[in-house]
Amino acid sequence: MAHLFEPLKIREVSFRNRIAVSPMCQYSSTDGYANDWHLVHLTTRAVGGAGLVFTEAAAVEPRGRISPEDLGIWSDEHIETLAKIVELVDNFGAVAGIQLAHAGRKASTAKPSQGGKAVDESQGGWRPVVSSSAIAFNQDSPVPEALSLQGIQEVINAFVQAAKRSLQAGFKVVEIHAAHGYLLHQFLSPLSNQRTDDYGGSFDNRTRLVREVVQAVREVWPEAYPLWVRISATDWVDQGWDIEQSIAFSKILKSLGVDLIDCSSGGIIPGVKIPVKPGYQIQFSDRIRREANILTGAVGLITSPEQADQIIRTGAADIVLLGRELLRNPYWPHSAAKELGLDQPWPVQYERAWV
Numbered sequence: 001m002a003h004l005f006e007p008l009k010i011r012e013v014s015f016r017n018r019i020a021v022s023p024m025c026q027y028s029s030t031d032g033y034a035n036d037w038h039l040v041h042l043t044t045r046a047v048g049g050a051g052l053v054f055t056e057a058a059a060v061e062p063r064g065r066i067s068p069e070d071l072g073i074w075s076d077e078h079i080e081t082l083a084k085i086v087e088l089v090d091n092f093g094a095v096a097g098i099q100l101a102h103a104g105r106k107a108s109t110a111k112p113s114q115g116g117k118a119v120d121e122s123q124g125g126w127r128p129v130v131s132s133s134a135i136a137f138n139q140d141s142p143v144p145e146a147l148s149l150q151g152i153q154e155v156i157n158a159f160v161q162a163a164k165r166s167l168q169a170g171f172k173v174v175e176i177h178a179a180h181g182y183l184l185h186q187f188l189s190p191l192s193n194q195r196t197d198d199y200g201g202s203f204d205n206r207t208r209l210v211r212e213v214v215q216a217v218r219e220v221w222p223e224a225y226p227l228w229v230r231i232s233a234t235d236w237v238d239q240g241w242d243i244e245q246s247i248a249f250s251k252i253l254k255s256l257g258v259d260l261i262d263c264s265s266g267g268i269i270p271g272v273k274i275p276v277k278p279g280y281q282i283q284f285s286d287r288i289r290r291e292a293n294i295l296t297g298a299v300g301l302i303t304s305p306e307q308a309d310q311i312i313r314t315g316a317a318d319i320v321l322l323g324r325e326l327l328r329n330p331y332w333p334h335s336a337a338k339e340l341g342l343d344q345p346w347p348v349q350y351e352r353a354w355v
């Protein structure tokens, strides 16, 4: 039976354990560039013992940033500083992954420390923001422009160019962000997608854009490297996207060459009551893994070594992604191994921490 510290191999990429740093926006970039903050932040988590270190959501085009300070990969100039991070993460034994994202109608907001509300051009934001349909996220958000068919092709191309740049930077895992109410999720969910063309209405039509992005990215992303998709397994709203659709869609994504579904939830509309409690999203990674027969990642309020180990041992997921716990303690994987009595030595430089 697999456990938390059992290595995992997906395609030709090997992870030393089943712990991943979940993508987390740092709101620290200027013009999308990774800088010393990202370098230290991400490398520290590799030294801390994670098997996989994801960057935060990297915007595939400038108008797809959540905030003006988001990381980006919309130009070749972004590659150099990312490549340095990949090299260091790799040197310290972790695999470097990148999450490719477009915020859609949730773009152009202030960073959380500045209130998180929509900002316009005068405050460093931008217009228009785009989506599946011309429906604002909330009353403070701008009304997005519904993407034209040509606009949709441009978005697909932006993901493809971003994947090519990710490869040039040396990343070995790409995760397409189709969760949390951002652009791709805005196409999946009937709550935000009210199109009447080939990209709206039926399940087949609502999933078309994500399928096309996945197919196009898979063509440029090496066979040897894993491709992941993060979804919101449910909108937690009647008539919204739900776990049944997620299972059906995961089967399709698998047939298109996706290796793992990273199972998050929520984010498509404001004001939704989500039953948040420890491990509240594990039910989704568990069901998708069993019913769609694909590798899954579990995320969301996973904080204790025993809980994380149980998720792997019971087959509820193949990997756990930790967010805030790894912000609090980048060395969590080492401490967890020690607590579980499993083999993952601390870095030799830190051995005296325990004597």
Ligand SMILES: Cc1cc2nc3c(=O)[nH]c(=O)nc-3n(C[C@H](O)[C@H](O)[C@H](O)COP(=O)(O)O)c2cc1C
Binding pocket: 022, 023, 024, 025, 026, 056, 057, 099, 177, 179, 180, 230, 264, 299, 300, 301, 302, 321, 322, 323, 324, 325
């Ligand atoms: C500061 C912060 C930034 C985040 N940024 C992203 C992001 O860029 N992409 C993403 O998919 N999720 C993002 N998330 C969500 C996390 O990846 C994770 O799914 C969530 O925090 C739940 O896991 P946790 O309880 O272990 O923190 C962010 C969360 C936090 C706290």
